[in-house]
Amino acid sequence: MGEVQKIIDKYKVQNVELTSQKSELVNHIPLRRFHFIGQLDGYDVEVEVAALSRRNSGWFFTFLYDTGDIEAEHQVQKAIESLKYVKTS
Numbered sequence: 001m002g003e004v005q006k007i008i009d010k011y012k013v014q015n016v017e018l019t020s021q022k023s024e025l026v027n028h029i030p031l032r033r034f035h036f037i038g039q040l041d042g043y044d045v046e047v048e049v050a051a052l053s054r055r056n057s058g059w060f061f062t063f064l065y066d067t068g069d070i071e072a073e074h075q076v077q078k079a080i081e082s083l084k085y086v087k088t089s
Contacts, residue, residue: 004034004049007062013038013047026050029085037067046073050080 008016016038023032029052036047044067051060063079065072 003058003060004051007049007060008036008038008047011040011047011062011064013040013045013064015039016047026081027084029083031080031083033080040064044068048076048080050083052083052085054085 013036016036018034018036020035021033023030025031032051034047034049034051036049038045038047045064046067048063049060051058053059061080061083063076065076
């Protein structure tokens with residue numbers, strides 16, 4: 001969770017509160033998902049972080065959107081569901 005907190009700090013989101021975290025499989029990829037609420041530049045925002053690791057590498061996909069923006073929430077969900085891992089030689 002330390003790396004995820006660094007990401008939140010990088011975007012300068014204030015008054016951050018973790019609302020949920022879960023593990024799931026997306027296209028056979030084990031993900032750890034974190035959902036936060038907070039404020040950015042005076043606006044209420046939601047932050048979704050999808051973390052995955054393969055071998056010695058890790059990736060964090062971070063999404064910020066206005067609280068209550070249902071369309072943005074759907075787009076984030078679609079983006080996470082589209083993640084694929086392709087082994088290259």
